[in-house]
Amino acid sequence: MANLRHCRPQESVTLLDDVSNSLCHIADAAELVRNVHPDEAYVAHASSAVQEIAGYMSEVNLDASVYQCMKDAEAEASRDSEGLSLEARTVLHHMRVSMEHEGIHLAQAEKQACIEMLDAEQQLAFDIVQRQEQARQRISSGTDGAWIPVSALGNLSLDQWRLKERSGRHGREVHVPRDTFLADRILKVVPCGEARRQMHEAQQSRDSAAEEMMVQLLAVRQQLAKIRGYPSWAHYAQREALFQSPDKVKHFLEATWEQLRPGFLAELRVLADEKEALGQGSILEPWDVPFLLHRCKEKRQEADQISTYLTYGSLMAGVELVLSRLLGLAFVQEDPDPGEVWHPSVQKFALRDAERTIGILYLDPFPRPGKKVQSAQFTLQGSKMLADGQLQVPKTCLVYALPPGSQCLSTSFAVTFMHEIGHAVHSLLSETHFQHLSGTRGTIDFVEFPSHLFEHFVLDPDCLATYASHSTTGARLPQNLRDAHCHRPFGHFEAVQQLTYALVDQAFYSFHPSPEKDLQTHLHSMLGSFEQGLDGPSNASLLELLGLSTATARFDHLVHYGGSYYCYLFNRALSAHVWQQSFRPDPFNRETGERLHSLLRGGSVVQTLDVIRDLCPGDPAFDAHEVPLDAMMA
Incomplete structure (x- = not known):
């Protein structure tokens, strides 16, 4: 680093990226170890390493x-436009802006204030997540419930739960803490509406x-955000995103709601009909919804059969x-070297192009004590x-908690598995000149x-x-189950849940706290327009029907994805459109595969909608906030 001031622009970028690469080798491995290693001594040392590297980077x-x-x-490179590649200019710009976001360019007093705010932001985020996790795990009479x-x-079994007991008007009672697996189970499977109401209100x-x-x-x-030159944290979070501004995100969410609403109302009516068939009336209460959803889905025997x-094993065959x-x-499995992996169940795979190894994937697929993710x-x-x-x-590692061996997985488990494989393949096929923007090191949307x-x-x-086979007979997926797989129930309901999380996220990060303003009033006002036209079989609000509220501490994603949670619904729509246009006719077409490989090879250097649209030759152009929704709705 001492020689940096004598370097030409290309040498500067290379030197800085070399240093960053060396630090990431330590910090990235340590981050993995402290989340998955079974030995607490390794976990403690890894945590110390992460903190030490973070401290050095702050300096x-x-x-x-x-x-x-x-x-x-940067100034020299701007005078010689051909002296630096696009990637080198982008990396240099990112590094300089990253330093400015920590206050390097500010006067001393402002810089000190920025440093203190960064420390406060980091500590608050950590404390909030810790409090949420402790609330989920705490089982005591003092816990809300x-x-x-x-x-x-x-018939709900309570054997594995050590619950506080007392005698009540209706005999023996147990105290069920909120935000636990047992609480969720009560809402889904207990027929007694009064028990579900009590649990819901808790x-x-x-x-x-x-x-x-x-x-x-x-x-x-x-x-x-203000110090960094942005009107709000939402604007800051979207500074390099495909959407570019909260106004365009709002446009996308409103358009998506208009498309989702008819199907969502139809699904609510299905739930109301199910409630009426049980002789419990036809007006949905918030505590009815999880129970009726579970009941209706259980009637679809095809889901269990799929x-x-x-x-x-079958998913790995698909990969x-x-x-x-x-x-x-x-895609070749290899024996890890002694000491290379942290547990005997971890598997190592090499991704090869002819004789050249182009990526290494570690898979840590099964649950075990102490595994934190x-x-x-x-x-x-x-x-x-x-x-x-x-x-x-x-090199990248995927961590799961899948049932071991030939045990069957739900469709949602399988989808999550392949989702993470997509992230891994993006990382492993990256061929960037600098590691700074390799693979998934880009803007979230x-x-x-x-x-x-x-x-x-x-x-x-x-x-x-083409790859799923029966867990015992090895038979291929029959046509009747293929047909059933086309029609997954309550898809609109699940999409509206995702939409609502995005709405709360955008509303939260558009608010500027002050003694004269109330956050709850602001959230209800921002969400109010989405309540209009909700003339379904219920008197409850949209949030209530989804089992949500404006209690912001209950939304984990507000900490982790502040201002950018919309990206999940957006990519659900975008990926469905691209799949329908280019992959659906022939999912394994090599020409289509070459276009996909080209996108992945570029890592996150060029983060534009154009490079994604290149997967669909001849497709009409559209902006991110106007992404076609038809394929997702289908």
Whole structure:
């Protein structure tokens, strides 16, 4: 780093990326280890390593000499437009802006205020997530919950739960803490409406301390956005996104709601008919919805039958098929070297193009004690051109909690599995010159596209039939189950849930806390337009029917995806459109595969809708907020 001021622009970018690459080798591996390693000593040391690297990076990001060298390199590159590649200019710009977001360019007093806000933002986010996790795991009489008569719980087993008990008017009662698996189970399977009502109302109670922490987090993030030159945190979160502004996100969400509403109302009427058939009236209450959804879905025996064709083994066969037939690559399992993996169940695979290894995938598929994540991708090494002219081989790890062996998986498990495979393939096929923008290291609404596209290798019934086999007989998926797989029930309901999360996210991050303003009033006002025209068989609000409220502490995604949660619904629509246009007729067409490979090879250097639309030759152009919705609705 000491030689940075003597470097030409290309040398500056290369040197900075080399340093970043070395640090990421340590920090990325440590981040994985502290989440999955069974030995607490390894976990503790890995956490220390992550913190030490983060501390060093904070120092570098506030190093005035490094910042000045970046500015000088950018200025020199602007005078010589052919001196730097697009990727090098993009990386240099990203690095310089990243330093400015930490306050390097500010006067000393403002810089110190920015540093303090960054520390506060990080600590608040950590404390909120910890509080949410502790609330889910805490089982005690002091936890918010409901006292429910055991007689009202029917056949629901309580053997594995150590619950507080008491004698009540209706005999023995147990205290069921909210936000637990048992609470959710009561809402889904207990026929007694009164028991479900009690549980629902307990779920809706507010944690005033957590709500105050959320307002504090919002206030800090809004101040940081202002320092960085943006009107709100939502504008900051979307600064390089495909949508570019919250107004366009709002346009997309409103248009999507208009398309979803008729189907959503029809599904509500199905639930109301089911309630009436049970002799309980036809007006839906919020605590009826989970129970009736579960009951209606259970009637579809095809769903259980399809799951017998979905095992870890059959999904891995699907991955091999996609990589070989669509992308022309070999997917080969290898024996890990001694000490290379952290548990005997971890598997290692090499992705090869002829004799050349182009990527390494580690799979940690099964649950075990101490494993802190259930579904995640961890990048271990990005693509990068090394000093000897060789491309650094990307490495990534996927972590799941799948039932082991030949046990059957639900469709949702299978979709999640293939979603994460999409992220991994994006990382492994990246061939960027610098690791800074390799693979999934880009803006979220761009990098979520490949993962959503890969979901269709499970969702498309004809595609699924090419690799899914019965867990015991090995038979292929029959035609009647293919037909049933085309018509998954309550798809509008699930999409509206995703839409509502995005609405709350946008409303929350458009609010600027002050003594004169009330967050709850603002949220209800912003969501009010989506309540209009909801003339279904219920007197409840949209949020209530979805089991939600405006208690912001109950929305985990407000911390992790602040201002950008819309990307999931957007990519659901975009991937469905691309699949319908280019993949549906022949999911393994090599010409289509070459276009996909070209997109993935570019990592996240060019993050535009154009490179995604290139997958659909001849498709009319459209802006992100006007993405075609027909394929998703189908």
